[in-house]
Amino acid sequence: MAGSGNNAQGLLQSCVRKGKLRLHLLYDHFRQCGNTLSWTKAAWNRALLPKHSFFLVMAMQRKQATIDQLNIRGLYMVNRCILCKMDNECHKHLFFQCSYSSMVWRQILTWLNMHNRTVKLSKEIHWIAGRRACKHLKARWYTSCLGATVYCIWEERNTRIFSGQEHRFDYVVKRIQYLVKVRLLYVTHPSKEGEIVEALDGC
Known part of the structure; x- marks a missing residue:
């Protein structure tokens, strides 16, 4: 003592x-006593809206109150994914094993001209961290898209549960694209604005 x-x-x-x-x-x-996780700098990136960064960090730490977690805490509910209506809801399923969320993310990857990628949240964020997302323009787009996708999927999930409203996956894709374009135009240096407009034009 x-x-x-x-x-x-x-x-x-x-x-x-x-x-x-x-x-x-x-x-x-x-x-300094704790170990800094490799993906945290990528998640807290100006390319993301603050609320998107927050939800992305929560998703990486599996902090969202998914049905399986609520059941463990004693709030018993029928465990069925409200998005695909097929499998049980858990973090791993929601991001992105679910057929609905997987379709949304694959459409975003196509929009970014990124194909043949493994659709798994942990691998996506670690891929970003390895490419210094805060410095490269294309990586900024990718990071912003991932954060917006996680947020919008959770938002769609809650809208279905609490409001009874359902949207097609293409509606969610368009919403993600809009949020990404607005954010990147806001944070990007004026000299890069034309480059972003050209790359995202027509989306």
């Missing part, structure tokens, strides 16, 4: 500058 108290006191003293405790130094110490 005495040793741990001395360690804590030493830590606090190391964060003092000119007689004042600097909280940012204390924060930096504890922040």
Whole structure:
């Protein structure tokens, strides 16, 4: 106990500058204690709307309250995917084993001229992280599309459950395309705006 108290006191003293405790130094110490996940920088990217980044991180950590998770917590419901109406709902199914969500994501990949890819959320985000999505324009489009897709699939799922309204997959695809175009035009340097408009024109 005495040793741990001395360690804590030493830590606090190391964060003092000119007689004042600097909280940012204390924060930096504890922040460095954990391992930084390779995909987090890709997920928190200006190419994504903040809410899209938030939902993408939640999906990667399997934090969404899917039916299987609600059942584990004691909120018993019939476990059936509201999108495809065939299989049980879980994170793995929703992103993107479900025939509905898989069709949406494949249409987005076609829109990006990216074919023959494995449709799996974890592999998609790790692929982005390996290509420094925050620096390359095409990777920005891809990252923005992935975040918007995860968000819109969850949004469609909740709309069906709570409002009883269903949309065809092509409606969701068009909504994703719109959100991506608006976001990229907002964050991209003016010199790149023409390039983005040309690449996404007619979508």
